[in-house]
Amino acid sequence: MAALLALIRKEFLALLRDKASRFVLIGPPLIQLLVFSYAATFDLNNIPFVVINEDPGFAGRQVVARFAGAPAFREVAALPSTAGVAALIDRNDALLAIHVDRTFTRSLLAGRPAPLQIVIDGRNSNTAAIALSYASDIVLGFDAEWVAAHGGASTPAVLDVRAWYNPNLLSRWFVVPGIVGLLTFVVTILVSGLSVVREREAGTFDQLLVTPYRPWEILLAKATPGLLIGSAEAALIVAVAVFWFGVPLIGSLAALALGLELFLVSAIGIGLMISSLAATQQQGLLGAFLFLVPAIILSGFATPIANMPRAVQYVTYVNPMRYLMVILRGTFLEGDGIADLAGQYWPLALLGIGSLAAATILARRRMS
Numbered sequence: 500m501a502a503l504l505a506l507i508r509k510e511f512l513a514l515l516r517d518k519a520s521r522f523v524l525i526g527p528p529l530i531q532l533l534v535f536s537y538a539a540t541f542d543l544n545n546i547p548f549v550v551i552n553e554d555p556g557f558a559g560r561q562v563v564a565r566f567a568g569a570p571a572f573r574e575v576a577a578l579p580s581t582a583g584v585a586a587l588i589d590r591n592d593a594l595l596a597i598h599v600d601r602t603f604t605r606s607l608l609a610g611r612p613a614p615l616q617i618v619i620d621g622r623n624s625n626t627a628a629i630a631l632s633y634a635s636d637i638v639l640g641f642d643a644e645w646v647a648a649h650g651g652a653s654t655p656a657v658l659d660v661r662a663w664y665n666p667n668l669l670s671r672w673f674v675v676p677g678i679v680g681l682l683t684f685v686v687t688i689l690v691s692g693l694s695v696v697r698e699r700e701a702g703t704f705d706q707l708l709v710t711p712y713r714p715w716e717i718l719l720a721k722a723t724p725g726l727l728i729g730s731a732e733a734a735l736i737v738a739v740a741v742f743w744f745g746v747p748l749i750g751s752l753a754a755l756a757l758g759l760e761l762f763l764v765s766a767i768g769i770g771l772m773i774s775s776l777a778a779t780q781q782q783g784l785l786g787a788f789l790f791l792v793p794a795i796i797l798s799g800f801a802t803p804i805a806n807m808p809r810a811v812q813y814v815t816y817v818n819p820m821r822y823l824m825v826i827l828r829g830t831f832l833e834g835d836g837i838a839d840l841a842g843q844y845w846p847l848a849l850l851g852i853g854s855l856a857a858a859t860i861l862a863r864r865r866m867s
Contacts, residue, residue, distance in 0.1 A: 506712065506720040510694065546630045547805070549576040549584060549593040556604025558645070562615065562656060565637050566597060572633070588620045588663060589833075591805055595619040595630055607645060607655050614659045621665030622828050623803065624673045631660060631668075664832040672747070675740045676827040677800045682736055683759065684766055684820060685791060687729035691770025692787040694721040695862065696777040714863045718855070721774075722767045729763045740831075750830030754837045758826035761847035765819035768854025775861035799824045822847050 548566065552559050567574050575593050578584065587593040598616040606613035617634055619627045638656050645655045665672045712720075737755070740746045748755070769790065777783040796802070797811065798820030804812055815821045822843040829835035829843075837844075 502712075503716060503720065506716070507723045510720050510724050513697070546572045546595065546633065547575045547593050548572055549578060549587050549596045550574060550599075551578050551581055551584065551596060552599045553580075553601040554599045554603040555601070556608075558604035558607050558613075559599040562603075562638070562641050563597065563599065565641055566634070569633070569637055584618060588618070591620070591803070593620075594626065595634070597634075603656075607649070612657045613655060615656045616659040616661065618661045618663060621662035621668055622673060622832055624665050624668040624670045626803065627662060627665070628668050631658075634658065671744055672832060673828070675744050675746045676831040677798075677824060679733060679736045679740060680762070680798070680820060680823040680827050681795060681800060683729055683733045683763070684794070684823075686732050687725050687763055687766040688770045688773075688787045688791055689784075690728055691722060691725040691767045692773040692777075693780055693783045694725070695771065695774035696780055696783040700779055715859055718771055718859055718862055722771060722855070725767045725770065726760075726763050729766065730760065733759045733763075746831055748831050749834040750832075751836040752830075754835060754840055755826065755830040757837060758823060758830070758840060758843065758847070761844055761851060762819050762823045762826075764851035765847055765854055768851055768856075768858050769819075771858035772854060772861060775858055794818050794820050797821065816846070817850065819847055819850050 550563050550566070552563050554560075566572050576583075576587060581596070581598060584593075584596045588596065596618040598618065600614065600616070603613045603615070615638060617631070619630060621627050635658060638658055642655050649655075662668050737748070741748050770787065773786040773790065774783055777786055797804070797807070797815045797818050799815075800820070804815055804821065807815070825843050826835075826840050829840055833839075
């Protein structure tokens with residue numbers, strides 16, 4: 500154990516004495532945190548919605564038909580009551596729910612404004628705002644047609660909006676939790692992705708091969724700095740998100756910490772695989788960014804995975820960032836605990852075990 504601790508200490512010293520490595524650990528994460536948090540924007544591709552039409556009259560059917568016929572909307576379910584709405588929105592099967600009250604037609608025929616309730620998933624605030632804008636246009640068109648045909652109030656149907664998880668639809672509440680995972684991923688991949696190749700390029704890796712250390716011990720020593728540094732980076736960024744940007748963290752800290760640690764193990768395994776395959780640090784950097792860019796795009800950070808082509812959605816299942824995004828937004832905005840996120844933990848654990856095992860095999864082949 501003392502020998503292993505000495506090897507881990509050597510890895511920390513090699514990392515911290517390198518001026519470029521110190522800059523990578525501190526400078527880019529803070530700069531990107533500020534830039535992305537203030538400047539990131541997103542686009543909307545489609546709007547899956549669920550209908551709860553309790554109105555037996557014709558006006559309720561007309562307004563629902565307008566939503567169903569709109570090219571930007573896609574009806575995924577029609578429910579008899581509001582009982583099943585929460586489950587559909589929680590699973591991301593529906594972005595919004597349209598609730599037509601049983602008195603909708605009666606109020607319109609009596610010349611009174613009739614409320615039309617929309618419950619929307621506020622976790623992606625930009626998507627929610629665009630969807631509400633589309634919904635407002637549809638309701639305004641219905642109002643204009645109703646007034647022309649029946650007269651009455653200038654705004655017969657009035658939207659009553661309820662945004663879940665992000666009541667004020669602040670984009671920062673959606674962006675910043677994702678940046679916690681993004682920046683932690685970048686730093687961890689870079690630290691672990693250059694650990695083996697850096698020593699191979701410097702010529703000191705051959706010296707490790709003649710020591711009594713076994714391949715898994717060498718990889719464990721090289722993985723430990725990435726795990727500790729990644730954990731510290733994640734803790735720092737979470738603190739900035741909560742105390743500087745004011746993003747609420749209403750879920751379990753234990754659930755967030757467990758998800759981050761499982762994610763870090765997966766990221767370190769991928770980084771060590773890249774480092775074992777690369778012959779130079781330049782190749783290691785290129786390999787790291789070759790993996791990082793598609794992993795971030797396919798994580799759900801910017802574009803909802805449900806809007807991607809079906810074949811691409813299957814690819815995201817081997818992307819650890821996919822599961823971390825659900826964990827981050829679940830703990831920050833939804834108040835999720837460990838039990839709620841169990842379905843995200845076990846894929847991360849499998850990815851971590853698989854990537855570390857593959858890195859060990861690759862390192863053993865390199866050594867032989």
